[in-house]
Amino acid sequence: MERDIPTYSLFLLIVFVMIPFTIAYYYQLGLKKDIIWSTVRGTAQLFLIGIILTYLFELEPIVGIPLMLSVMITVATFHARKKGKELPHVFISILLGLITIELIVLAMWLGFGMISFTPEEVIPMSGMVIGNSMVAMGLVLERMKSEFEQSRGKILAALSLGATPSQASHITVRKTLNAALIPNIDQLKTIGLVQLPGMMTGLILGGVSPIVAIKYQLVISISIFSTVSLSAIIISLIMYRYFYNNQMQLLTLEEIKKSS
Amino acid sequence: MSNHLFELSQINKRVVSNVSFTMKEKERLVIFGPSGAGKSTLLHLFNRMEDPDAGVIYYKDKELNTYSIPTLRKEVGLVLQEPHLFPGTVEDNLKFGPSLFDEWSPNQGEKLLGYVNLSKEYLNKDVTELSGGQRQRVSLARTLANNPEVLLLDEPTSSLDEQNIELIEHDLQRLVEEEHVSLVLVTHSMQQAKRLGTTGIYMEEGKIKEHGQMEKLLSDPETEELKQFLQSNSI
Numbered sequence: 001m002e003r004d005i006p007t008y009s010l011f012l013l014i015v016f017v018m019i020p021f022t023i024a025y026y027y028q029l030g031l032k033k034d035i036i037w038s039t040v041r042g043t044a045q046l047f048l049i050g051i052i053l054t055y056l057f058e059l060e061p062i063v064g065i066p067l068m069l070s071v072m073i074t075v076a077t078f079h080a081r082k083k084g085k086e087l088p089h090v091f092i093s094i095l096l097g098l099i100t101i102e103l104i105v106l107a108m109w110l111g112f113g114m115i116s117f118t119p120e121e122v123i124p125m126s127g128m129v130i131g132n133s134m135v136a137m138g139l140v141l142e143r144m145k146s147e148f149e150q151s152r153g154k155i156l157a158a159l160s161l162g163a164t165p166s167q168a169s170h171i172t173v174r175k176t177l178n179a180a181l182i183p184n185i186d187q188l189k190t191i192g193l194v195q196l197p198g199m200m201t202g203l204i205l206g207g208v209s210p211i212v213a214i215k216y217q218l219v220i221s222i223s224i225f226s227t228v229s230l231s232a233i234i235i236s237l238i239m240y241r242y243f244y245n246n247q248m249q250l251l252t253l254e255e256i257k258k259s260s
Numbered sequence: 261m262s263n264h265l266f267e268l269s270q271i272n273k274r275v276v277s278n279v280s281f282t283m284k285e286k287e288r289l290v291i292f293g294p295s296g297a298g299k300s301t302l303l304h305l306f307n308r309m310e311d312p313d314a315g316v317i318y319y320k321d322k323e324l325n326t327y328s329i330p331t332l333r334k335e336v337g338l339v340l341q342e343p344h345l346f347p348g349t350v351e352d353n354l355k356f357g358p359s360l361f362d363e364w365s366p367n368q369g370e371k372l373l374g375y376v377n378l379s380k381e382y383l384n385k386d387v388t389e390l391s392g393g394q395r396q397r398v399s400l401a402r403t404l405a406n407n408p409e410v411l412l413l414d415e416p417t418s419s420l421d422e423q424n425i426e427l428i429e430h431d432l433q434r435l436v437e438e439e440h441v442s443l444v445l446v447t448h449s450m451q452q453a454k455r456l457g458t459t460g461i462y463m464e465e466g467k468i469k470e471h472g473q474m475e476k477l478l479s480d481p482e483t484e485e486l487k488q489f490l491q492s493n494s495i
Contacts, residue, residue, distance in 0.1 A: 153340065153342055153344035154344045154346060156309065156344065157340055157345075157346070157399075158346070158356065159309065160309055160333055160337070160338040160340065160403075161333065161334070161360065161402065162331070162333045162361065162406060164330060167360060171346065171347070247308060247325075247329065249309060249310060249311070
């Protein structure tokens with residue numbers, strides 16, 4: 001049986017929103033507008049996506065799935081790009097990275113018979129993979145800029161000893177990847193102990209048995225784990241090159257901005 | 261073939277404007293002058309850490325940009341103002357350069373530390389355990405590990421105390437005499453210029469004001485600018 005939340009109780013969610021709102025008001029955090037706006041916006045977005053998904057689920061999978069995936073990847077690309085606006089070709093690099101990752105993960109899910117090619121399964125699962133990869137890529141871009149700034153002296157020292165940009169960036173790229181992957185590894189370590197993962201919670205609430213819910217959760221968690229690592233590596237390996245010119249000279253962020 | 265090691269012709273780069281001079285093999289050239297004169301900028305052009313906006317540089321009678329960049333930087337080694345050691349042990353740092361060219365042999369470490377007066381026990385020390393002076397000496401040994409023909413030094417002792425300055429200068433003097441490397445040293449210290457240089461270039465505001473034998477520059481300066489600089493530095 002499909003369980004539903006009555007509409008009137010949904011309106012009572014306003015009580016939950018009042019808690020942060022009251023705190024913000026009392027301590028004059030200057031967040032009142034943000035709290036109201038993000039609640040309204042979030043609600044509108046979710047209902048909108050609900051309507052779109054209902055419509056998409058009725059379409060032929062071969063039409064609906066690529067359509068929705070394209071929208072998700074484009075939005076994710078625009079979002080992740082913000083973290084590395086100064087770098088050249090960042091949009092296309094993220095876009096191609098996300099497409100590659102989605103294709104790989106989709107091929108594995110379908111090939112190993114983990115999910116079927118229906119919008120109900122492909123879209124939410126892909127959404128989680130794309131969303132997490134987007135965050136990882138943004139994190140890598142941000143971290144990379146600060147690592148290149150902080151390690152400038154060491155990189156110059158390596159170049160002056162005859163290192164190529166790839167050799168000179170080794171330490172920097174390693175530190176960037178470390179920073180991007182650690183939260184991901186920690187998350188996997190404590191999965192199910194600290195909080196029940198979202199997808200599993202959703203399935204259990206929807207009436208699916210916990211064991212089946214766990215199977216799905218395992219597929220998605222491991223998929224996220226590997227795609228996040230892959231997206232971090234792809235974007236690192238593409239973007240570090242732009243910190244150098246063709247003469248193996250290290251550029252500053254200002255010089256990179258100018259040259260792009 | 262000339263015995264010119266470097267020839268710089270009408271070089272422009274940032275503050276450096278229209279600079280031309282030649283440097284012979286085995287020369288110990290000191291570029292000195294007040295800060296902001298463009299000394300470091302000029303030095304970084306010698307191994308293409310930067311390229312000039314205008315002008316040509318020749319190294320051993322061939323244009324600098326005809327050399328492979330990693331090989332050039334190996335042959336014309338640069339010691340930066342700050343040591344910037346890589347994380348790990350002293351040995352990790354020493355073998356960084358040679359390993360890039362598959363030239364590292366484990367017994368090299370002790371010899372390299374010998375050049376900078378550090379015992380072989382330092383090889384396994386983590387770089388975080390070193391003092392400022394020791395870091396700078398490891399940085400020098402790290403550049404020497406590449407067996408350079410020319411050594412570029414960018415104010416190598418600017419952050420050190422008198423005792424460490426003396427030690428490093430002593431190491432350098434021994435090196436140029438025993439290993440016959442050519443030296444280009446940038447410094448704002450007149451005392452150091454006098455102790456280490458055979459020829460000198462005095463720079464101010466991106467221009468060469470005087471160029472000649474170090475002895476002559478110090479004892480008989482021609483330009484008003486150098487006279488004033490020497491006076492203010494009490495030589």
